[in-house]
Amino acid sequence: MKNSERIQDFLEKENAATPDGHVFEARWFVDDDVTVRARLATDGREHVDGERRWSLAAEAERPWDPAWPSPAALLWPERNDFSWDRDSAAGLRLQDINPLPKDDAVLRRLIKDTARHSWSINVVVHEAMTPDADGRLPLARLLPPALRHRVVEHRATPEQFHAVNWALGDLGTSVPRGGAVILSGTPARIGFDEQAFRVRSVFLDGSEPTELLDKIVQFAALPWPLSDDAAAVLTALRQDWHLLTLEEELTHARALVASYSEALDAMTKSRDLYREATELAHAALAEMAEYRDAASAARGTAQGQDKHPLSKTLQRVTDSLLSRRAPRVDTHLQEARESEERAREASG
Template identity: 75%
Template sequence: MSKSSTDRPTAPDTVWLAAGRHTGPAPQNAVREHLRELKNSERIQGFLETGNTSAPDGHVFEARWFVADGVTVRARLVTDGREEVDGDRRWTLAAEAEAPWDLAWPSPADVFWTAGGELDWERDAATGLRLRDINPLPKDDAVLRRLIKDSGRQSWSVHVVVHEAMTPDSDGRLPLVRLLPPGLRHRVVEHRATPEQYHAVNWALGDLDVSVPRGGAVILPGAPARLGYDQEEFSVRSVFLDGSEPTELLDKILRFAALPWPLPDDAAAAFTALREEWRLLTLEEELAKARAQVASYAEALDAMTKSRDLYREATELAHAALAEMEEFRAAASAVRAASEGQEKNPLTKTLQRVSDTLRARRAPRVEAQLQEARDSVRRARESSG
């Protein structure tokens, strides 16, 4: 059963997440060379390359750099050598800053990938559509519906559907996403519907319970939907495709990107791996990690020592209780043996009184010792657990 939006953790405001596709089986050479150039020019502090244990043919790259005001960014790119989608392979990128993410900061994707190189990597993971270009919607209704469904239910990206009121000129055929800040450069997909596709695109959008105004635009809610999403708030009645800046639409994309995002499972896994599997440490971080490990080992040793002492105490108490019990049983046996066949003998009555006295005096003490032994065992188990 899938989780609802409210059951999922939301992305912290310090985090930047994106997923895409790349062509070819071995992008690591280009990524490695690009990172090396950035390191040599001191645009990043450092980088590290490791194998991808979940995909033996894939790679994991970590990098660290500074942005405005000396804020440190840590980022982790994972390329999957096994998973193929229409001949392409998936990549995921998770980055976290020491402060809330500012969309004016450089896109982390530009740190790892080479812009304008031979490697084609600027594609949305779920749909294969281009991230920084116009994506005309397909003419076939079935293909259109499947694409809209994938866009709205499987993608990490922000998807914007724009309907052209009339066929635009060359100025209107420039992508609107080029006007967004760098931090959204690889997180937004722009779809374009031609004038005659108005009814077809709204038929497809019906699966997501949204619609695009004629000559306007709508931002898809995503899956899970962003918390606080409302179609009226994130649609625009008119978008002028004449080369002018669509201020209203750009503002709504920015506001949508700022909404709390309940993370899909794979996005949550990428974010968790960034925090828990990070290996590119500074000397100070290595020292802090070593100190934390020493402290952890000391705590474990102390717990083991306490547990050992408690078990020893419990064992001694149990042995003492058993010895008391054996003594009591021996006395009782002597009384029974002496009383056989001599029920009316005064000596028998005397021995019986002695037995009763032993039972009255020792039984509570033995029971108390046994209970104390049980408590010691329980404390030992709690300490070791």
């Protein structure tokens, strides 16, 4: 693929998150200059049918155009003998029709699990009558390339109309007779309106169901609050990416140098503050020791003297303050007497 320039570069490594898992990173261009980064991971665990689980996340430098190639089709081989194209919720095919189970309880459980756990766009189509060979062709072949591996098509036979709507009732929706409905998913996409994503009639005669295809494209464009598992896959793509260009490696190195410089500066400041605090603590301890020694000496001499030197000093200070305050007090008293006499004269 690299030699044929389908991808610009790639990297394969072990998946540190799980034993026996692997990660494949690839980078390519769309519209000549828009970079796409994709991360395909296998976790080493197996499904009940013995096949391994995998997840794929891809991100471009600008909003994804549905006309761009599907990353899944680019990284997985298009071979019928290798069934990689299955939705993780119930193992349903992504490029084929999935007939709904005949048992009503199983059907209900499948719809509920799909609505809660699937990352794909789930479309339920009810057949108004048994279709011919042209009507049994999947919708995926008519979708834009980027959506062909993101849609699960569920088919209900004519006699399953009431059973499928009984199951869809748990989700607060229904499928019109001979029509289709797109499930909201969990969590529901922002701006989703159940009525806006229902199609009253889908002709299964080999013609192109334009209305349904348009609604699938519109649904795919709605903002999607990712589930926890899907968010973890996207976070791994953004934060655990190793396939760097020379420019990206240089930017990464500069960021590391800046980070180390900030850390060193913080350590230096922390060291200086610690030294200053230590010096202040030692000074405080020394001063406390002096006070303690002085107090001990004062207690030792207090019994043989009439007055402690400190008491004499305090007495001298008190006398000095009183001598300074006395004239001021006399002056205030004299002013008060004069004011009182003037008040008597004025009243007389």
